Amino acid sequence: MSKAEKKFLWYAVLAVFVLLAVILGVINIVNFTMAASDADELTQRIADQHGTLNIRTFDRPGGMNAPGTPGGDTGWGGRSDIMGPDSPEMNNSLRFFTVAYSKGFETGELIEYRISAISESEALEMADSLKEGKTGWVKGIYRYRVYSDEGRIFITVVDQGRELHPSYRILIISAIGGIAGVILSYLFLNMVRNKVFAPLKDADRKQKQFISSAEEEFKMPLTVISAQNEILEKEYGVNEQTASIRKQVAGMGRVIRKLSSLAIYEDNAGTKTEVDLSGLVNERIERKSREFVERGISVGKQIEENISFNCDADAMKKVFDELVTNAIKYSVTHFNVRMSKANERIAVIFSNDTSLEDGIYDNAFDRFTTLKNAAAAEGHNDGLGLAYVRDIVRSHGGRCSARAEKGEFILTIAL
Amino acid sequence: MRILLASPDRDFLEAYEKLLCDEFGYVKTAFDGTAVLSLLKEQDFDVCVIDSKLPRVNYRTIVSRLDAKKIPSVILVYKGMSPALLCLKDPVTEYMPLPFPPGELKSVITRADGSYGETVSYDTGTGNISYKNNRIGNSPVTLSEKQLLKFAAENSGDGGDGTDIQYGMSCTESLNRKFAEEGCQAKIKYINGKGFMLVDSR
Numbered sequence: 269m270s271k272a273e274k275k276f277l278w279y280a281v282l283a284v285f286v287l288l289a290v291i292l293g294v295i296n297i298v299n300f301t302m303a304a305s306d307a308d309e310l311t312q313r314i315a316d317q318h319g320t321l322n323i324r325t326f327d328r329p330g331g332m333n334a335p336g337t338p339g340g341d342t343g344w345g346g347r348s349d350i351m352g353p354d355s356p357e358m359n360n361s362l363r364f365f366t367v368a369y370s371k372g373f374e375t376g377e378l379i380e381y382r383i384s385a386i387s388e389s390e391a392l393e394m395a396d397s398l399k400e401g402k403t404g405w406v407k408g409i410y411r412y413r414v415y416s417d418e419g420r421i422f423i424t425v426v427d428q429g430r431e432l433h434p435s436y437r438i439l440i441i442s443a444i445g446g447i448a449g450v451i452l453s454y455l456f457l458n459m460v461r462n463k464v465f466a467p468l469k470d471a472d473r474k475q476k477q478f479i480s481s482a483e484e485e486f487k488m489p490l491t492v493i494s495a496q497n498e499i500l501e502k503e504y505g506v507n508e509q510t511a512s513i514r515k516q517v518a519g520m521g522r523v524i525r526k527l528s529s530l531a532i533y534e535d536n537a538g539t540k541t542e543v544d545l546s547g548l549v550n551e552r553i554e555r556k557s558r559e560f561v562e563r564g565i566s567v568g569k570q571i572e573e574n575i576s577f578n579c580d581a582d583a584m585k586k587v588f589d590e591l592v593t594n595a596i597k598y599s600v601t602h603f604n605v606r607m608s609k610a611n612e613r614i615a616v617i618f619s620n621d622t623s624l625e626d627g628i629y630d631n632a633f634d635r636f637t638t639l640k641n642a643a644a645a646e647g648h649n650d651g652l653g654l655a656y657v658r659d660i661v662r663s664h665g666g667r668c669s670a671r672a673e674k675g676e677f678i679l680t681i682a683l
Numbered sequence: 684m685r686i687l688l689a690s691p692d693r694d695f696l697e698a699y700e701k702l703l704c705d706e707f708g709y710v711k712t713a714f715d716g717t718a719v720l721s722l723l724k725e726q727d728f729d730v731c732v733i734d735s736k737l738p739r740v741n742y743r744t745i746v747s748r749l750d751a752k753k754i755p756s757v758i759l760v761y762k763g764m765s766p767a768l769l770c771l772k773d774p775v776t777e778y779m780p781l782p783f784p785p786g787e788l789k790s791v792i793t794r795a796d797g798s799y800g801e802t803v804s805y806d807t808g809t810g811n812i813s814y815k816n817n818r819i820g821n822s823p824v825t826l827s828e829k830q831l832l833k834f835a836a837e838n839s840g841d842g843g844d845g846t847d848i849q850y851g852m853s854c855t856e857s858l859n860r861k862f863a864e865e866g867c868q869a870k871i872k873y874i875n876g877k878g879f880m881l882v883d884s885r
Contacts, residue, residue: 487781495698582852
């Protein structure tokens, strides 16, 4: 599986996970909130009745079957006012207790005790522990309310275990369903990724084939032009025109060779050996030191010593040659390179002053892509150098990135 | 020096016939493989430059014939110098990836001439590596590979690391494969701080 496919799979599954988490999370939060609200309604009713409960049958004229009552006598369906806290059965089925305290919370008196799961002493203990609160849940299934009435403090605790049971069931089912959804989405996406990526792979293959064919077609003509130019120079002497032809042919030859190198590297990554990367970077910069001086570019180096790396030495040399050449071309007054190693990761950062606007410039690593400042730079800009750098770095399991920030162009290679 | 130049591109033949004639004295050109084989029957050459896209007869057939006559062959290739190319069993004296400046081809032709007569041996410390008639054992070696082998065998670490040698890493890989195939106890290795060196592979 390619990196792009892995990324696609991960992001798609993550999106499914986030979506399911949000939707199911909201459903469950609303569910529990409504359960809490129902419980609060009950505790309020008890509070209104001074710590006790006596829900009577509907006071409407005609009772349950009163005309205009939703659902009427049609049985189940539509009588929301006899479900939940409003149910007349609540009178007999609600399990609760109420403890009353005189001012100062000295001793509690159990004034209503309609619960089997908790003994009277346990009820008093529980009430004592809730004196500081207002309302809330205790032990996961009991809803309590603290209120004052007739100069005394009351604490009512209502057992909502049966009412919460379906909510917890929904929570578990949501969690299992969510996980199953994520797994199924991963399996499905894994199944279809080949179809999804086939057009992209095909386009990539065709692009490479086209570039390969095109660069092959240029090779012989360039060789012939070079030879004919030499014949002209022999017969008529070197002049401005033949010098220009030579220069242009050399430039095109470089582009062709780079394209060939890219193709060869894609097909056969070279032999890897342990290379002194610190020494290599230092050496590549030293080689061009005169050019930096001639252009008035100051060079700063913070290169940690003795950093070694298992790599294709030849390819790595070309990577740093390319980066140093770019530094000479595009630096205005200064250029800096930092190299460090931490936790088996090597970071190489090339930076130079630039006229580019702030932003991310990862597209600089695409083939035949040049940035806005390329036009002003001297020398040949074929847009292949950084593509080559990226391909080499990637083949070594590394990453490249580029950005401009406050007048500095920063190119980072992570190995 | 007598040179045979074969390519399907007439402009190439025209330009290089003149340049090589000025340099070496005698050049014959051929447009396809059949013409090359006819010319080889009629006369001998010192070096043959053959385009890998030569029509009618595959260049590899021509190379075998040239090798039998101990005539060095320079093959013009379009895909660059890869380890896979160097590991082919064809007895090619040198591959020339296009495009190239005229001077480079002249230099390769000069080096190729007489290469069949070379016998060179290098000591690895525990044994030696030698090539004769452009072969190490039964494996053909090219001029680039010989150049790298020479550098690696003679490298004392104070003359550069050898990474400037053209096609150095491709040749390293191909040579090491050939050493292994021929049962040679040697290997070319890039040593930190010293560059390419010929070492014992055990």
